[in-house]
Amino acid sequence: MTPEQAGAFLTVDLKKIADNWQAVQKRVGDKTQAAAVLKTDAYGLGAQKIAAALYHAGCRAFFTAYVFEAAALRQVLPEDAQIYVLHGVLPHTELDFLKYNLIPVLSTPRQITAWNHLGHKENRILPAALHVDTGMTRLGLTETDVNAVCTNVPAYLNISLVVSHLACADDAQNPKNAEQLKRFDDLCTRLRAALPDPFKESLSATDGTHLTNPQYYKDLVRPGIALYDNAVSLEAKVLQIQDAMPDQTVGYGATHTFDKNARVATLAIGYGDGYPRTLSDRGYVWLAGKKAPIIGRISMDLTTVDVTGIDLKELLNTPTAEIFGQHCPIKEIAKLAGTIDYELLTNLSKRFYRIYMD
Amino acid sequence: MTPEQAGAFLTVDLKKIADNWQAVQKRVGDKTQAAAVLKTDAYGLGAQKIAAALYHAGCRAFFTAYVFEAAALRQVLPEDAQIYVLHGVLPHTELDFLKYNLIPVLSTPRQITAWNHLGHKENRILPAALHVDTGMTRLGLTETDVNAVCTNVPAYLNISLVVSHLACADDAQNPKNAEQLKRFDDLCTRLRAALPDPFKESLSATDGTHLTNPQYYKDLVRPGIALYDNAVSLEAKVLQIQDAMPDQTVGYGATHTFDKNARVATLAIGYGDGYPRTLSDRGYVWLAGKKAPIIGRISMDLTTVDVTGIDLKELLNTPTAEIFGQHCPIKEIAKLAGTIDYELLTNLSKRFYRIYMD
Helix, strand or coil, X not given: CCXXXXXXXXXXXXXXXXXXXXXXXXXXXXXXXXXEEXXXXXXXXXXXXXXXXXXXXXXXXXXXXXXHHHHHHHCCCCCCCEEEXXXXXXXXXXXXXHHHCCEEEECCHHHHHHHHHHHHXXXXXXXXXXXXXXXXXXXXXXXXXXXXXXXXXXXXXXEEEEECCCCCCCCCCCHHHHHHXXXXXXXXXXXXXXXXXXXXXXXXXXXXXXXXXXXXXXXXXXXXXXXXXXXXXXXXXEEEXXXXXXCCEECHHHCEECCCCEEXXXXXXXXXXXXXXXXXXXXXXXXXXXXXXXXXXXXXXXXXXXXXXXXXXXHHCCCEEEEECCCCCXXXXXXXXXXXXXXXXXXXXXXXXXXXEC | CXXXXXXXXXXXXXXXXXXXXXXXXXXXXXXXXXXXXXHHHHHCXXXXXXXXXXXXXXXXXXXXXXHHHHHHHHCCCCCCCEEEECCCCCCCCHHHHHHHCCEXXXXXXXXXXXXXXXXXXXXXXXXXXXXXXXXXXXXXXXXXXHHHHHHCCCCCEEEEEEECCCCCCCCCCCHHHHHHHHHHHHHHHHHHHHCCXXXXXXXXXXXXXXXXXXXXCCCEEECCHHHHCCXXXXXXXXXXXXXXXXXXXXXXXXXXXXXXXXXXXXXXXXXXXXXXXXXXXXXXXXXXXXXXXXXXXXXXXXXXEECCCCCHHHHHCCCEEEEEXXXXXXXXXXXXXXXXXXXXXXXXXXXXXXXXXX
């Protein structure tokens, strides 16, 4: 796809992402290692390019969800970068971890057994992390599972990291944070007494690094969304500008009716690009120096905005509208859409022409 | 990505898609040609594979939004297949249309001028379609634009198709349908009087083919979503099954609290895969022969469902849950998510392992 062929441009500022990562590292202090969570293709923004930029900035620990995501990262990351796979070893993927030098985050007894079994078979000690559940009830060893590990230590594993995940870290006052911290400390104490090797501890993702109590930072933090603050913008081409008359309606279901003479710009973006349909008749874009409200329903490939009152000459000289970025903050757009910036980012289309700024 | 590495499987039944297309062709009758709209990578399902299957079934007219989508289709479609590009000629893409033998659907005076200019320069008659607006106020020539074409006929274009788009065809009783039909007939009459070549007319997409009045079918219909009825299913792997106690909470924000002993299955799918976060605490999946409600918030890569009461042995023998398909109709899932099946399909992840059934 060439820029001429594309309907929209996604700009990713790699320098700003590296700065954001360094800001997290500074916030948590020297005793804590800042990793980077690049799962879901780095929230849809291009994991390989971002991994390379973060490695250059000093990051040495990376997290993905799946082994194929991790294998893609290994192509751009030297061997001194540790790559963890949060979903652990899915059945029959054990050899992929060896091939690409990856560390599974084991979250079930079955995974521990399978990975330890491979170590036995290969007669070598394999690197591993453990995921312990402290209150998400999602992935992770239960208390019973942890006790089983302690009484029956997997002989062929070097468990070098124990992770858990906070459920309510976006709310500093939530008592669940302290409960999870206590539970995590308790489970780590039990594991430390039983396991032969020392291990690092990790409890916090982005939100946890904003908790002021440094007890939450532990040895390693796993920022994800924090990496992208003010680092991403999206612009869509203006395909058509047309005048509309009173009583004329716009889009599917004719949900918008003009009450006076008006002007409409049609943009080359739609819900098929991951621009949420819930922004229909309520979102806005930035066009020719003005806010332009979305009118009518967002279609699969097209969005219509009201540009009445914007100088026509300015309009005709403005090839693209900002969908999110400086004038349309992504968190605000996500909120208008009834979701969060994470979902907005991960839904981004393959159809965008991508520009990476160093 | 191998099936073992993947978290979820998307199955696309090409035979059923071909059957669906043939059903549309039968519904509109022999006098009307059924085309196929394969924009947005065939609603996220794989445009090249679907185009090849539909060509084999007899389809000879295809629509995309962008020229790069059309170029991809040309790789699998012989030259007797007509490929239309609904966004028309974006600036500086004219030569791509020649290279891949594509037909732009021209919707602005600028596009008509640019395409006609290339014909002049190359001294040949270029194929073209016109998009006239009849009430969407989205893309398409206005009445003023149509009159300008009639008085100043572009000499180097063979306009072989005139299209428009219905705004409210999903509501057969909506008077806007008849208004748009009348407007379309009026604009076509004017064009027919002015243009040197005969042209086909096209007004209806999927919903229009369900209107019982065959006047809406015209010469060509453009089914999109109709192609996928009962042709797509999605399954996600079960990553973990765990027991939970009363007062234990699930997921981000701890939005679900158990009031009794319970059992949770964690699935390898999340909003990062395009599974809408709005299904949190309200959607369901089908697992081990039972409906299992989503509990807690959907995460980026994980979804938790309540499997209390499902036989544990059955659960442990069931590797995947149906996300949508036979037991979880996609239209119903989309409705629960506050959207439409179109958006659900187009947001589908690249992370799925895809299975195409012939």
